[in-house]
Amino acid sequence: MDVKLLEATPDPERVICSAARNDYLSEFVGDVPFEEAMEGIDGDTIEEKRETLIGHLLDHGHFGPFEHPQATFAIKGVSRSCMAQITRHRHASFDIQSMRYVSFDDVDPADVEEGAMVVTPPSAVDPDWIGRNQSSGSVDEETVAERKRVFRETVRDSVESYQRLLDLGMPPEDARFVLPIGTEVNIVMSVNARMLMHIADMRAAADSQWEIREMTESILDLAADWCPTTFEHYEKHLKGRKNRLAP
Numbered sequence: 001m002d003v004k005l006l007e008a009t010p011d012p013e014r015v016i017c018s019a020a021r022n023d024y025l026s027e028f029v030g031d032v033p034f035e036e037a038m039e040g041i042d043g044d045t046i047e048e049k050r051e052t053l054i055g056h057l058l059d060h061g062h063f064g065p066f067e068h069p070q071a072t073f074a075i076k077g078v079s080r081s082c083m084a085q086i087t088r089h090r091h092a093s094f095d096i097q098s099m100r101y102v103s104f105d106d107v108d109p110a111d112v113e114e115g116a117m118v119v120t121p122p123s124a125v126d127p128d129w130i131g132r133n134q135s136s137g138s139v140d141e142e143t144v145a146e147r148k149r150v151f152r153e154t155v156r157d158s159v160e161s162y163q164r165l166l167d168l169g170m171p172p173e174d175a176r177f178v179l180p181i182g183t184e185v186n187i188v189m190s191v192n193a194r195m196l197m198h199i200a201d202m203r204a205a206a207d208s209q210w211e212i213r214e215m216t217e218s219i220l221d222l223a224a225d226w227c228p229t230t231f232e233h234y235e236k237h238l239k240g241r242k243n244r245l246a247p
């Protein structure tokens with residue numbers, strides 16, 4: 001998996017502060033210099049004032065201003081299972097790599113057996129991995145070796161069958177039906193800062209699956225570079241709370 005920030009609102013926290021100050025100014029925020037709009041907020045510098053206001057908004061559940069800045073992330077090599085989970089979030093926008101126009105006809109099934117093209121879950125290779133819905137605990141090396149063999153052989157066989165169906169003239173959009181749900185896909189996702197916090201409430205939580213959790217944590221790391229005061233505050237004070245979109 002790889003996650004990159006493609007594009008994002010420049011100076012997102014200035015936008016958040018301007019939007020929030022609009023609610024309490026008698027003047028038109030479009031005509032007032034930013035420094036003047038921030039008068040009355042605690043802090044000696046404009047940076048301190050921004051920090052005060054953003055912390056106050058987040059602590060009081062005033063999330064509306066966080067809908068204005070938006071970021072676009074490119075996500076590489078997650079499973080179609082992870083894709084099905086993240087695309088349930090209706091206020092994010094997605095582009096998904098097509099399996100109609102992109103076919104896996106040149107992938108060597110031997111490479112698939114070695115881990116290419118299909119995401120390998122840690123439980124297939126790590127004897128100590130305990131999944132949330134797993135009835136047993138750790139397993140011995142022999143058991144995990146058998147898990148790995150069954151997993152790898154199955155995904156290799158399904159890719160071989162897929163390529164055979166392509167050779168038999170089946171269109172990729174139909175031949176793909178035999179591919180595993182772990183097949184890798186690339187995604188572009190655009191999301192505003194409020195929605196990203198909502199997604200993180202649900203998908204960085206302990207009851208989420210390891211893959212979407214890892215993806216969400218990578219997105220949060222990038223978000224902390226992009227919109228630092230907000231996502232540092234989120235990480236420190238809000239993350240792990242019971243998911244709530246509004247007070």
Ligand SMILES: Cc1cc2nc3c(=O)[nH]c(=O)nc-3n(C[C@H](O)[C@H](O)[C@H](O)COP(=O)(O)OP(=O)(O)OC[C@H]3O[C@@H](n4cnc5c(N)ncnc54)[C@H](O)[C@@H]3O)c2cc1C
Nearest residue numbers: 085088089090091092198199201202203205207208209245
């Ligand atoms: C651990 C975990 C397990 C899950 N298991 C399953 C499962 O087994 N089966 C399954 O189907 N899903 C499952 N989901 C998905 C989950 O049910 C949600 O569909 C998904 O997380 C989207 O989140 P959301 O409902 O907050 O909606 P989002 O689309 O993220 O929307 C954000 C918020 O906007 C509001 N909203 C959006 N659309 C509407 C609407 N039409 N009407 C009213 N309010 C709206 C709601 O307040 C919502 O919380 C699981 C999620 C998690 C985190």
